[in-house]
Amino acid sequence: MTTLLEDARTGVTLGLTSVATRGLALMGDPLAQLDRHRPGIDDPFAIMAKIRQRGPFSRSRTGLWVTASHDVCREVLRSKDASSRNVDERDQHPLDDSFIGMDAPDHTRLRRLVSLAFTPKAIGEHRERIANVANQLLDACPTDRPVDLVSAFAAPLPMAVICDLLGLPASERERFFRWGEVLIAALDRARSLDGARQVRLANAELRAYLAAVVAERRRRPDDDLVSALAAAADEGDRLTDAEIVSTLTLLLIAGFETTVNLIGTGTSNLLDSRDQLELVSAELDAHVGNLVEESLRFEGAVMYTFRVALGDIQVGDGAAIPRGATVVLGLAGANRDPAVFDQPDRFDVTRTNAREHLAFASGPHYCLGAALARLEAEEAWRALLGRHPQIRRAGEATYRPSPIIRGLASLPVVLSR
Numbered sequence: 001m002t003t004l005l006e007d008a009r010t011g012v013t014l015g016l017t018s019v020a021t022r023g024l025a026l027m028g029d030p031l032a033q034l035d036r037h038r039p040g041i042d043d044p045f046a047i048m049a050k051i052r053q054r055g056p057f058s059r060s061r062t063g064l065w066v067t068a069s070h071d072v073c074r075e076v077l078r079s080k081d082a083s084s085r086n087v088d089e090r091d092q093h094p095l096d097d098s099f100i101g102m103d104a105p106d107h108t109r110l111r112r113l114v115s116l117a118f119t120p121k122a123i124g125e126h127r128e129r130i131a132n133v134a135n136q137l138l139d140a141c142p143t144d145r146p147v148d149l150v151s152a153f154a155a156p157l158p159m160a161v162i163c164d165l166l167g168l169p170a171s172e173r174e175r176f177f178r179w180g181e182v183l184i185a186a187l188d189r190a191r192s193l194d195g196a197r198q199v200r201l202a203n204a205e206l207r208a209y210l211a212a213v214v215a216e217r218r219r220r221p222d223d224d225l226v227s228a229l230a231a232a233a234d235e236g237d238r239l240t241d242a243e244i245v246s247t248l249t250l251l252l253i254a255g256f257e258t259t260v261n262l263i264g265t266g267t268s269n270l271l272d273s274r275d276q277l278e279l280v281s282a283e284l285d286a287h288v289g290n291l292v293e294e295s296l297r298f299e300g301a302v303m304y305t306f307r308v309a310l311g312d313i314q315v316g317d318g319a320a321i322p323r324g325a326t327v328v329l330g331l332a333g334a335n336r337d338p339a340v341f342d343q344p345d346r347f348d349v350t351r352t353n354a355r356e357h358l359a360f361a362s363g364p365h366y367c368l369g370a371a372l373a374r375l376e377a378e379e380a381w382r383a384l385l386g387r388h389p390q391i392r393r394a395g396e397a398t399y400r401p402s403p404i405i406r407g408l409a410s411l412p413v414v415l416s417r
């Protein structure tokens with residue numbers, strides 16, 4: 001089994017990370033183009049459409065398989081033969097040893113321990129606190145001159161919330177931002193030796209920091225997730241210290257590095273369509289939920305993810321992704337699949353089936369923080385649009401450089417007239 005995984009994963013290294021992708025991209029290989037696209041300059045959704053034109057799934061010249069079909073993505077994500085493990089020693093990411101990079105039964109065991117804290121009901125109890133944070137951030141924003149909505153609002157909100165939930169001091173957030181930025185950029189694989197060194201350093205610093213917090217909570221438990229995980233570990237050997245630290249790293253990074261993008265790009269898309277902005281602002285209660293879903297569908301933060309086929313994976317009429325294939329699942333392409341979404345390239349907050357998107361994936365690895373992300377975005381927009389229905393652009397937005405995690409680096413706006 002390991003050999004099969006190793007063989008398959010080598011494709012990731014040799015394919016997507018090597019200089020060769022540059023040549024393949026120039027030769028028109030859409031997966032190589034996706035890997036090399038420059039957010040804000042190139043259109044990844046047009047590349048996804050090209051991938052879809054080649055059929056429900058296809059083999060790229062990088063050696064990897066690829067799909068931008070909603071059906072195929074969903075089938076693979078739900079297949080018991082699809083592995084999330086990355087066993088390529090040369091291509092490890094700091095999050096690989098957390099449960100996002102595991103298969104059953106390890107995945108099931110670790111995920112179950114934290115999942116109680118993330119049910120919609122448990123998360124719903126944080127609504128008021130999230131609304132308060134959103135309003136405090138807006139109180140501090142100037143209304144008569146341009147403000148960068150990403151750094152003033154979209155980024156600090158999820159950071160405050162996840163720190164609160166985990167029981168980490170918000171005063172450390174500058175360090176968390178710095179570590180998070182390096183570790184998320186590493187998802188695109190360290191492209192330089194210097195980059196690789198930075199990743200190792202950030203990872204080591206963050207883990208040392210979290211290990212100290214766990215030790216502290218063992219001594220003095222509090223009403224937070226770190227204490228709960230530490231307690232779970234103490235009841236028999238269900239969680240090792242290393243597992244707790246890996247889990248916390250995943251929750252912290254996933255907790256603030258994705259929702260910021262949903263709030264940023266979602267607001268930007270709304271600003272491009274005055275009539276939709278007016279519609280939502282006029283009846284916030286009626287529309288804010290679907291604004292969240294349509295924003296996730298139209299420009300979700302995770303462009304694609306990987307799975308390795310441990311056996312043939314049947315997708316549709318007799319076709320199968322062959323055992324051993326590493327398949328790139330274009331979630332952002334699935335969310336623009338015309339077989340599921342009418343006029344998929346139109347941002348439409350009244351779309352009735354927006355919620356069928358795969359922005360949070362599907363199957364056993366379905367985003368654990370989905371309810372939290374939805375709630376944060378909803379409260380962010382209730383506060384923002386409720387107070388500033390006249391919000392408008394004050395300059396060009398800029399994108400973060402990652403081809404995998406899509407989001408804005410800055411969004412200059414003027415909040416009031």
Ligand code: HEM
Nearest residue numbers: 099100254255258259262302305360361365367368369373
């Ligand atoms: C808009 C915001 C978010 C988006 C678009 C998003 C997207 C995703 C996606 C696509 C996956 C599946 C990855 C894969 O299996 O390959 C995932 C997994 C995960 N997400 Fe999120 N996420 C968001 C917010 C959050 C938040 C706020 C948290 C909070 C802690 C979180 C925690 C996680 C965790 C722990 C996993 C791993 C689940 C597992 O492996 O079982 N996410 N997310």
